[in-house]
Amino acid sequence: xxxxxxxFDLLGIAVFAISGTLAAWRNHMDGFGVIVLASVTAxxxxxxxxxxxxxxxxxxxxxxxxxxxxxxxxxTILLVRNRLTIPNNTLQIADAFGLAFFVIMGTQKALDHGxxxxxxxxxxxxxxxxxxxxRDVLCREVPMVFRGxxxxxxxxxxxIIYTSLLALAVPQLYAMLAGMLGLLLLRLAAIRWHITIPVxxxxxxxxxxx
Amino acid sequence: xxxxxxxFDLLGIAVFAISGTLAAWRNHMDGFGVIVLASVTAxxxxxxxxxxxxxxxxxxxxxxxxxxxxxxxxxTILLVRNRLTIPNNTLQIADAFGLAFFVIMGTQKALDHGxxxxxxxxxxxxxxxxxxxxRDVLCREVPMVFRGxxxxxxxxxxxIIYTSLLALAVPQLYAMLAGMLGLLLLRLAAIRWHITIPVxxxxxxxxxxx
Amino acid sequence: xxxxxxxFDLLGIAVFAISGTLAAWRNHMDGFGVIVLASVTAxxxxxxxxxxxxxxxxxxxxxxxxxxxxxxxxxTILLVRNRLTIPNNTLQIADAFGLAFFVIMGTQKALDHGxxxxxxxxxxxxxxxxxxxxRDVLCREVPMVFRGxxxxxxxxxxxIIYTSLLALAVPQLYAMLAGMLGLLLLRLAAIRWHITIPVxxxxxxxxxxx
Numbered sequence: 001x002x003x004x005x006x007x008f009d010l011l012g013i014a015v016f017a018i019s020g021t022l023a024a025w026r027n028h029m030d031g032f033g034v035i036v037l038a039s040v041t042a043x044x045x046x047x048x049x050x051x052x053x054x055x056x057x058x059x060x061x062x063x064x065x066x067x068x069x070x071x072x073x074x075x076t077i078l079l080v081r082n083r084l085t086i087p088n089n090t091l092q093i094a095d096a097f098g099l100a101f102f103v104i105m106g107t108q109k110a111l112d113h114g115x116x117x118x119x120x121x122x123x124x125x126x127x128x129x130x131x132x133x134x135r136d137v138l139c140r141e142v143p144m145v146f147r148g149x150x151x152x153x154x155x156x157x158x159x160i161i162y163t164s165l166l167a168l169a170v171p172q173l174y175a176m177l178a179g180m181l182g183l184l185l186l187r188l189a190a191i192r193w194h195i196t197i198p199v200x201x202x203x204x205x206x207x208x209x210x
Numbered sequence: 211x212x213x214x215x216x217x218f219d220l221l222g223i224a225v226f227a228i229s230g231t232l233a234a235w236r237n238h239m240d241g242f243g244v245i246v247l248a249s250v251t252a253x254x255x256x257x258x259x260x261x262x263x264x265x266x267x268x269x270x271x272x273x274x275x276x277x278x279x280x281x282x283x284x285x286t287i288l289l290v291r292n293r294l295t296i297p298n299n300t301l302q303i304a305d306a307f308g309l310a311f312f313v314i315m316g317t318q319k320a321l322d323h324g325x326x327x328x329x330x331x332x333x334x335x336x337x338x339x340x341x342x343x344x345r346d347v348l349c350r351e352v353p354m355v356f357r358g359x360x361x362x363x364x365x366x367x368x369x370i371i372y373t374s375l376l377a378l379a380v381p382q383l384y385a386m387l388a389g390m391l392g393l394l395l396l397r398l399a400a401i402r403w404h405i406t407i408p409v410x411x412x413x414x415x416x417x418x419x420x
Numbered sequence: 421x422x423x424x425x426x427x428f429d430l431l432g433i434a435v436f437a438i439s440g441t442l443a444a445w446r447n448h449m450d451g452f453g454v455i456v457l458a459s460v461t462a463x464x465x466x467x468x469x470x471x472x473x474x475x476x477x478x479x480x481x482x483x484x485x486x487x488x489x490x491x492x493x494x495x496t497i498l499l500v501r502n503r504l505t506i507p508n509n510t511l512q513i514a515d516a517f518g519l520a521f522f523v524i525m526g527t528q529k530a531l532d533h534g535x536x537x538x539x540x541x542x543x544x545x546x547x548x549x550x551x552x553x554x555r556d557v558l559c560r561e562v563p564m565v566f567r568g569x570x571x572x573x574x575x576x577x578x579x580i581i582y583t584s585l586l587a588l589a590v591p592q593l594y595a596m597l598a599g600m601l602g603l604l605l606l607r608l609a610a611i612r613w614h615i616t617i618p619v620x621x622x623x624x625x626x627x628x629x630x
Binding site for chain 2: 052129
Binding site for chain 2: 451452453455456459471474476479480483486560
C-alpha cells in the first residue's frame with residue numbers, strides 16, 4: 001500500500017471531523033459530545049467499508065486516526081470561538097472535501113480486495129456518504145445526501161472517473177487525484193448553482209401526499 | 211445452496227427497493243437520493259445479518275443485487291410519474307412482502323451457520339426489520355416497526371412457523387413458502403384491521419408523561 | 421475468560437434493556453416494538469464492538485442474552501403497569517448503570533485483542549454509547565450523548581481509571597469494579613447537578629445561527 005494512501009485517509013478523516021464539529025456547533029452541542037460527533041462523522045463511513053470488506057478496521061491498530069480527529073476538532077473549536085462569522089455553507093464545503101478523499105480511497109480499497117468496478121464504486125460511495133449520514137441523523141437534520149445538489153451522483157461520478165482512468169492504465173496516483181478533483185469540482189458547482197436532478201414529476205407529488 | 215435462495219433474495223431486495231423509492235417519493239426527495247434510499251432499504255438488513263454471521267456480504271461478489279435495485283427503483287419512478295394516484299398504504303404492503311422474503315431467508319442463513327433456532331429467528335427478524343428501520347430513520351419518520359400493527363410479532367411468527375416445519379421434517383422449500391405466506395398474511399391482516407398488542411396500560415402513559 | 425465477565429455482560433444487557441423499555445413506554449410504543457427497542461439498546465453497542473474487533477458477536481452462540489432481555493423488558497412492563505409514578509430520570513439512571521458495565525467490559529475485550537489503551541478506551545466508549553444512541557435515534561430524541569452532562573466524558577474517564585489501574589498491576593476484577601464505580605458516580609453526579617463542559621463560547625452560537 002503506497003504511503004500516500006495513509007495521508008489521503010488522514011486528510012479525509014480530519015476534514016470529516018471538522019464537518020462533524022461544525023455540525024455540533026450549529027446544533028448547540030457541548031463538551032465531549034462534539035468529540036463524539038466529530039469521531040462518528042470521521043470514522044463512520046470507513047468503518048462500515050472495512051467491516052463489509054472484512055478487513056481490519058483502519059483505526060484499530062493505528063492511534064494516528066484519533067489524533068487527527070482530536071487535532072481537527074480542537075482546531076475547529078478554537079476557530080469558532082475566536083471568529084464571529086462562519087459562512088453558512090462551510091459545513092457543506094468541508095463535507096465535499098471529505099467526500100472526495102473517502103469515495104476514491106474507498107473505491108480503491110474495494111478494488112484491492114477483488115470486487116467488481118461497480119461494487120467498488122458503490123462501496124466507495126458508501127464510505128463517503130455514511131459518516132455524514134450518521135452525523136445528520138444524530139443532529140436530527142435531513143441527511144445532506146437527500147437535500148439534493150447531486151450529492152450521491154458526484155460520488156458515483158468520481159468513482160467512474162477513477163476506475164475508467166485505471167482501466168486506461170493511468171498511474172494510480174494521477175487517477176486518484178483526477179477522481180478526487182472531478183468529484184470535488186462537480187459537488188462544489190452543485191452547491192454553488194443549486195444543481196439538482198428532479199426524478200419524480202413535481203405535480204404528482206403534491207396531488208398524492210397523504 | 212439451492213438456486214431458489216438467490217431468487218428469494220433478489221425478490222426481497224427488489225421489493226424493499228420499491229418501498230425505499232416510495233418513501234423517497236413521499237418525502238419529496240429527488241435525483242440520486244432515491245437510489246441511495248432504495249439501496250439502503252434493500253441491502254441494509256441483509257448486510258447487517260451477513261456482518262453478524264461473519265460471512266461475505268451477499269452483494270459483494272454479485273452485481274445482480276445492484277441491478278435488481280436499479281430496475282426496481284427506476285420502474286417505481288416511472289410508475290409514480292405516470293399514474294396520478296398511488297394508494298397510501300402501497301409502501302406498507304411492499305414492505306410486508308420484503309419482510310416475508312427477508313425474515314425467512316435470514317432465518318435459514320443463520321441456521322446454515324449453526325445458530326440455535328431462537329438466535330436464527332432473531333437474526334431473521336433483524337435482517338427483515340433493519341433495512342426498513344434505516345429507511346424510516348433517514349426519512350425522519352417514526353419507524354414502521356414501532357407504529358404497531360404486529361410488525362415485529364409477524365416476523366417472529368413467520369420464523370417460528372418456518373423452524374417448526376423444518377423440525378417436523380417438512381421439505382425446506384415448502385417450509386419456506388409456508389413461513390413467508392404465514393408472515394405475509396398476518397402482516398396484511400394487521401395492516402387491514404389495525405391489530406395491535408397494547409402492553410402498557412393506556413392511562414399510565416398519559417399520567418406520567420414528562 | 422473469567423466467569424464474572426459473563427455476569428457483567430448480562431447485567432449491562434439487562435440494564436440497557438430496561439432503559440430501552442422505559443424509552444418505549446415514554447414514547448407510547450406498544451406490543452413487540454418494546455422488545456425491538458429493548459433488544460436494540462441492549463445489544464447494539466456490544467454487537468458493533470464485536471464486529472469491529474472481528475470476533476463472534478456475543479449473543480450469536482448464547483441464548484442467555486435474549487433471555488436477559490426478555491426478563492428485563494417484561495419485568496419493566498409489569499412494573500410500569502402496576503405503578504403510577506416512574507420518576508422522570510429513571511431512564512437516565514438505568515442508562516448510567518448500563519454505561520458503567522459496557523464501557524469497562526468493552527475496554528477489556530479490546531485490550532484482550534491487542535489494541536492500544538487509547539483504541540481500547542474508544543471501543544469501550546463506543547460499545548457503551550452506541551446502543552443508547554440507536555435507542556434515541558429510533559425514538560426521535562436528541563441522543564443522550566449530546567444532551568450534555570459529561571456523557572462521553574464519563575465513559576473516557578472510566579476507561580482511563582480502568583487501564584491506569586491495570587498498568588499499576590491492580591488485579592483485574594478490582595480494577596474493573598473501580599472503573600465501573602468511578603464512571604457511575606461521575607455520571608450520576610453530572611445528572612444530579614447538571615454538570616456540563618461548554619466548549620463553544622455561548623454568544624458566538626446565537627450570532628451565527630443560519
